[in-house]
Amino acid sequence: MKKVYEKPVITRLETGFMNKFGKSPFYSRKVRQDIDGVPIERLVEEFGSPLFVYSERQLREKYRQVYNAFASRYPNVQFGWSYKTNYLQAICSVLHQEGAIAEVVSAFEYEKARKLGIEGKNIIFNGPHKPIEILEVAASEGAMIHIDHFDEIIDLEQVADKLGKQIKVAIRLNMDTGIHPQWSRFGFNLENGQALDAVKRIASGGKLILNGLHCHIGTFILEPEAYAIEVEKMVKFAYQVEDNFGFKIEYIDIGGGFPSKNRLKGTYLPPDVVVPPVDEFAEKITQALYSNLRPGDFPKLVLETGRAIVDEAGYLITTVFASKRLPDGRKAYIADAGVNILFTAFWYKFNIEIDRPVQGANEPSVIYGPLCMNIDVIDEGSLLPPLERGTRLIFSPVGAYNNTQWMQFIEYRPNVVMVMEDGSVELIREKEDITDIERRERLPERLKVK
Ligand SMILES: *Cc1c(COP(=O)(O)O)cnc(C)c1O
DSSP states (O other): OOOOOOOOOOOOOOOOOOBTTBSOTTOOOOBOOEETTEEHHHHHHHHOSSEEEEEHHHHHHHHHHHHHHHHTTOSOEEEEEEGGGOOOHHHHHHHHHTTOEEEEOSHHHHHHHHHTTOOGGGEEEOOSOOOHHHHHHHHHTTOEEEEOSHHHHHHHHHHHHHHTSOEEEEEEEEOOSSOSSOOOSSSEESTTSHHHHHHHHHHHHOSEEEEEEEEOOOSSOOOHHHHHHHHHHHHHHHHHHHHHHOOOOOEEEOOOOOOOSOOBTTOOSOHHHHSOOHHHHHHHHHHHHHHHSOTTOOOEEEEOOOHHHHGGGEEEEEEEEEEEEOTTSOEEEEESOOTTTOGGGGTBOOEEEESSOOOSOOEEEEEEOSSSSTTOEEEEEEEEOOOOTTOEEEEEOOOSSHHHHOOOSSSOOOOEEEEOTTSOEEEEEOOOOHHHHHTTOOOOGGGSOO
16 A cells, blocks of 8 residues: 655654763753643642642552551551651641551640640650650640650659659660661660660659650661661560560551652662662561561551651742853753752752753753852752743652741742642642741830831
């Protein structure tokens, strides 16, 4: 059969794959025109730029994926949502709806969880600074209090006297799991006998009942094996405590620290290569449980996973405000979002997507934020095509530790929205104005400008 004539077309060739020097200058950047089906442009028109956007669907899916990795392997699993990773009410509520209890590390976070309707018995209270007033509230409400130091034991015994009852407590351990630098400043050291001393001290006081062990070995841990070591040491210690002091260790809380698909600065390979899937962590952890637990013993396994659940559900839309050429020849862009709201830019190199296809060769470019501060850099060097003013850049993943560690500095903090599962968009934190910032200030009469 004779072929039909086809008009010749010229297609732009997108060559260049990732190699050991990174991406070729001709690699085309990923274009993102929507988040869960909602156009970027519509989001910005309605809520402004910069704008934090969370995906309810991705948050729930991730929670279920991580939870099921453990629940499918071990019969007694409880997740506690790490408030400091992201304590926006809407985020916490989604995770509480999914079944997580609250994990808090300060009086403020404790109050936040209570205000959201979480009962004391469903709050894990960690942290090195728990003033006696909040300890008393937490103890009377039956919270899971995790003791950090000997002074806290003394405080809690005082609270027990005041309440006229024994208080159930857990202790936090720190230990060598092969992760360095070792987080040895929290809790009681296992290897040097301090943890055992803490148990002796608690037992001799007779006012506290030890019913749990806690440990949190660090954050963005890329080694599943470290958790296997942690679990083995915790289970062995639990039996040592049970056999010698008569306490029953009802739960083992192994903390958080699993990595998200983010890229630590200086990491050579992409997250898809270096970040082990959560199933690998779950497999190592549950294997370590089964090889060290006594037959028929299934203490509750508590996890406080923060970053790995929320990071990838968060995006930041920013807009190119201006561009300039640096004296060293590099292209520079000024975006409307900086380290004031993207605090984790100090450690991570984000994935940057552009809201439209852009023609032109890529060149090394640096992206600055809006602050009048030299350190305000949100990307130190990426290959970018020439970007016009008004181009939207979508940074991800940014869901962990930005909406808690952001600061009001020079600029206002922007709107935060959630794209709901039904495709609607909800404002979950309204952008600030001057009244938010000045509400607590007092200007003495005699200093007023006349
Ligand atoms: C911060 C923190 C977590 C959460 O850590 P991620 O790295 O976000 O998973 C869990 N437990 C404790 C005690 C923490 O301080």
